[in-house]
Amino acid sequence: xxxxxxxxxxxxxxxxxxxxxxxxxxxxxxxxxxxxxxxxxxxxxxxxxxxxxxxxxxxxxxxxxxxxxxxxxxxxxxxxxxxxxxxxxxxxxxxxxxxxxxxxxxxxxxxxxxxxxxxxxxxxxxxxxxxxxxxxxxxxxxxxxxxxxxxxxxxxxxxxxxxxxxxxxxxxxxxxxxxxxxxxxxxxxxxxxxxxxxxxxxxxxxxxxxxxxxxxxxxxxxxxxxxxxxxxxxxxxxxxxxxxxxxxxxxxxxxxxxxxxxxxxxxxxxxxxxxxxxxxxxxxxxxxxxxxxxxxxxxxxxxxxxxxxxxxxxxxxxxxxxxxxxxxxxxxxxxxxxxxxxxxxxxxxxxxxxxxxxxxxxxxxxxxxxxxxxxxxxxxxxxxxxxxxxxxxxxxxxxxxxxxxxxxxxxxxxxxxxxxxxxxxxxxxxxxxxxxxxxxxxxxxxxxxxxxxxxxxxxxxxxxxxxxxxxxxxxxxxxxxxxxxxxxxxxxxxxxxxxxxxxxxxxxxxxxxxxxxxxxxxxxxxxxxxxxxxxxxxxxxxxxxxxxxxxxxxxxxxxxxxxxxxxxxxxxxxxxxxxxxxxxxxxxxxxxxxxxxxxxxxxxxxxxxxxxxxxxxxxxxxxxxxxxxxxxxxx
Numbered sequence: 001x002x003x004x005x006x007x008x009x010x011x012x013x014x015x016x017x018x019x020x021x022x023x024x025x026x027x028x029x030x031x032x033x034x035x036x037x038x039x040x041x042x043x044x045x046x047x048x049x050x051x052x053x054x055x056x057x058x059x060x061x062x063x064x065x066x067x068x069x070x071x072x073x074x075x076x077x078x079x080x081x082x083x084x085x086x087x088x089x090x091x092x093x094x095x096x097x098x099x100x101x102x103x104x105x106x107x108x109x110x111x112x113x114x115x116x117x118x119x120x121x122x123x124x125x126x127x128x129x130x131x132x133x134x135x136x137x138x139x140x141x142x143x144x145x146x147x148x149x150x151x152x153x154x155x156x157x158x159x160x161x162x163x164x165x166x167x168x169x170x171x172x173x174x175x176x177x178x179x180x181x182x183x184x185x186x187x188x189x190x191x192x193x194x195x196x197x198x199x200x201x202x203x204x205x206x207x208x209x210x211x212x213x214x215x216x217x218x219x220x221x222x223x224x225x226x227x228x229x230x231x232x233x234x235x236x237x238x239x240x241x242x243x244x245x246x247x248x249x250x251x252x253x254x255x256x257x258x259x260x261x262x263x264x265x266x267x268x269x270x271x272x273x274x275x276x277x278x279x280x281x282x283x284x285x286x287x288x289x290x291x292x293x294x295x296x297x298x299x300x301x302x303x304x305x306x307x308x309x310x311x312x313x314x315x316x317x318x319x320x321x322x323x324x325x326x327x328x329x330x331x332x333x334x335x336x337x338x339x340x341x342x343x344x345x346x347x348x349x350x351x352x353x354x355x356x357x358x359x360x361x362x363x364x365x366x367x368x369x370x371x372x373x374x375x376x377x378x379x380x381x382x383x384x385x386x387x388x389x390x391x392x393x394x395x396x397x398x399x400x401x402x403x404x405x406x407x408x409x410x411x412x413x414x415x416x417x418x419x420x421x422x423x424x425x426x427x428x429x430x431x432x433x434x435x436x437x438x439x440x441x442x443x444x445x446x447x448x449x450x451x452x453x454x455x456x457x458x459x460x461x462x463x464x465x466x467x468x469x470x471x472x473x474x475x476x477x478x479x480x481x482x483x484x485x486x487x488x489x490x491x492x493x494x495x496x497x498x499x500x501x502x503x504x505x506x507x508x509x510x511x512x513x514x515x516x517x518x519x520x521x522x523x524x525x526x527x528x529x530x531x532x533x534x535x536x537x538x539x540x541x542x543x544x545x546x547x548x549x550x551x552x553x554x555x556x557x558x559x560x561x562x563x564x565x566x567x568x569x570x571x572x573x574x575x576x577x578x579x580x581x582x583x584x585x586x587x588x589x590x591x592x593x594x595x596x597x598x599x600x601x602x603x604x605x606x607x608x609x610x611x612x613x614x615x616x617x618x619x620x621x622x623x624x625x626x627x628x629x630x631x632x633x634x635x
Contacts, residue, residue, distance in 0.1 A: 024254055027065035037217040041218060047077040056141045116151045131368075199232045426445075438602040461523070461549065502553060551584060555588060568589070574594055
């Protein structure tokens with residue numbers, strides 16, 4: 001019966017890919033025996049209640065093999081799936097795209113296209129599960145992962161597994177599709193690692209098995225569940241198993257075998273496309289029934305609604321003048337004690353301000369803690385946080401320097417694509433950090449992050465803006481980046497409340513003096529510069545200052561609001577001040593060819609004042625430039 005079950009999965013994968021004339025058959029055919037064993041005998045799931053708390057999680061890190069995942073979801077009877085969905089594989093608007101990413105309601109926990117992301121996501125899921133178990137032991141569950149050679153060649157896998165071993169995540173079980181083939185040919189062309197020693201060095205329990213032997217697979221999973229370490233099972237498989245001339249070769253990865261070969265395979269198996277014998281389908285449908293008792297225990301466990309209760313800090317500016325926004329962030333997090341909040345940083349906890357005074361470290365012996373020391377592993381850190389947040393049991397935020405956001409950009413992109421509510425905290429947000437030099441001074445990163453769809457980038461100027469930014473991030477459950485200063489910023493605003501949903505607001509308005517009107521648009525620490533300019537020119541210019549704590553929210557607001565805010569119909573001269581490329585902020589306003597005080601080169605190593613003068617951000621330089629721009633003299 002086992003061979004019939006796994007062969008049904010193989011044939012359904014073939015039908016799905018051949019019908020679409022697109023897709024990858026190598027991994028689905030090679031790992032079908034492992035997948036069948038896992039779902040038949042081990043995975044705790046309920047296809048009629050896909051998201052019940054306490055279920056096991058299945059992560060397909062090698063998401064190019066999604067035909068297998070879709071076929072399994074149909075075969076096991078997940079609600080909302082039909083054979084027609086498989087026939088719509090890779091079609092516009094279908095439930096079955098090339099890479100499914102994230103849809104827990106449909107049974108898709110996480111499946112990633114960029115290789116290695118799912119490995120790190122699974123580590124985050126395992127952390128979330130371990131922490132949940134400290135409160136509710138009856139909800140203990142395992143995270144099972146399928147990974148390919150490509151997943152483990154990507155550097156993110158090293159970062160993630162090293163941390164998983166350090167934390168001894170014994171609820172993490174990874175299956176390595178060890179077929180020795182990549183797209184370009186045999187694995188030895190590019191990688192000759194000693195896999196067993198590599199994973200053992202991470203503190204993993206390592207097993208090596210025949211991935212087509214049911215008894216070996218079953219025994220390995222039992223051993224992994226009993227292990228007190230995270231586990232990896234090296235499954236020796238044949239890529240494209242069962243298709244002559246393609247099996248065991250790299251050409252099966254992305255090529256569809258000719259029709260005559262497919263016909264021969266179907267004939268040898270007595271298989272009619274998309275036609276599954278009821279006897280076999282019923283067997284697959286009944287896999288989950290062995291989980292009934294565990295399911296009932298989980299459903300009877302009462303978990304209160306879990307959210308962030310963001311405590312309003314003191315919004316008076318009196319006690320917060322001359323402070324960095326990373327310091328203010330730390331003060332707010334220190335006031336927000338909540339057992340679902342999990343902080344973390346890439347070895348920069350004090351530099352980022354990410355560790356609240358009440359937080360304890362998560363360690364091998366303490367999953368009651370709420371702070372993760374990720375080490376210098378930015379890329380994995382981002383993806384691990386995504387895995388934690390995908391569970392919706394905890395809220396993870398992470399921190400590093402803004403210039404290092406490039407190290408985790410794929411993870412940020414995946415969070416935005418999957419709409420996972422991760423918060424990426426980036427301190428040292430401008431050249432004004434001083435002597436650390438160009439490598440630590442972000443220039444293009446603000447625009448670069450703002451270009452990512454679904455990612456909301458907040459760059460607050462003061463205590464008030466920071467508070468409303470955090471409240472919006474927590475309440476909306478958006479994917480967010482929070483950009484903070486290292487240098488102290490003097491808060492010159494008297495505004496104590498505004499609507500963050502508009503993304504921008506008037507922080508200082510015209511005085512109606514009859515002097516030439518000028519609008520200055522700025523964000524973050526540059527708002528302080530705008531205030532200084534308005535004070536120094538109060539007898540020559542009448543200045544309105546517009547602060548933009550969130551460009552994307554500002555971009556999404558209706559044109560009527562922007563007309564009122566920016567006086568577009570009156571075409572009032574407008575200047576953008578931002579210590580970055582400032583391309584997006586400048587282009588948002590559509591008149592006067594908006595001049596910008598910005599930076600189009602890398603930074604320099606010097607103190608803050610020297611850098612301001614060198615790059616044209618001194619008040620004197622900006623005033624002179626504004627005067628030349630708008631033919632207004634200032635003495």
